[in-house]
Amino acid sequence: xxxxxxxxxxxxxxxxxxxxxxxxxxxxxxxxxxxxxxxxxxxxxxxxxxxxxxxxxxxxxxxxxxxxxxxxxxxxxxxxxxxxxxxxxxxxxxxxxxxxxxxxxxxxxxxxxxxxxxxxxx
Numbered sequence: 001x002x003x004x005x006x007x008x009x010x011x012x013x014x015x016x017x018x019x020x021x022x023x024x025x026x027x028x029x030x031x032x033x034x035x036x037x038x039x040x041x042x043x044x045x046x047x048x049x050x051x052x053x054x055x056x057x058x059x060x061x062x063x064x065x066x067x068x069x070x071x072x073x074x075x076x077x078x079x080x081x082x083x084x085x086x087x088x089x090x091x092x093x094x095x096x097x098x099x100x101x102x103x104x105x106x107x108x109x110x111x112x113x114x115x116x117x118x119x120x121x122x
Contacts, residue, residue: 011058011079011108019064023071023093029062032101037109056080058108062100064093075100077107 013033017026024032060077067089073096076085086103090096 011056011110013058013060013104013108015060015062015104017062019062019093019097020066020071023064024097029097029101029104032098033105033108036101036105058104060104064096071096073100075103077104079107 013030015026015030015033017029019025056079058077058079060075062073062075064071064073066072070089070091071093073088073090074085075088076083078084084107088096088099090099
């Protein structure tokens with residue numbers, strides 16, 4: 001088992017999640033992020049670090065809409081250093097919620113790379 005250095009501390013996640021009622025809700029997406037990162041939920045992390053001004057934040061905005069019987073996810077996330085955006089489509093909203101959670105988990109732990117980002121766009 002390898003440990004990440006202290007400097008690789010996960011970012012605090014601020015998630016704005018909008019989706020039809022048939023889709024997973026914000027709390028379910030946050031729970032998936034927590035399970036993927038193996039740590040504290042983003043909401044709990046935010047509460048723990050609210051008094052720590054040096055903790056970086058990953059601001060995430062996600063909106064799922066329905067277009068021609070297909071779910072479309074518009075996902076953007078931002079740190080002080082960069083901004084990324086992805087658009088994904090699926091016939092299954094749960095798949096989109098899991099994909100969003102995976103991207104956010106990777107971005108919050110610093111495991112996302114530019115190469116991985118370019119692959120995700122294809």
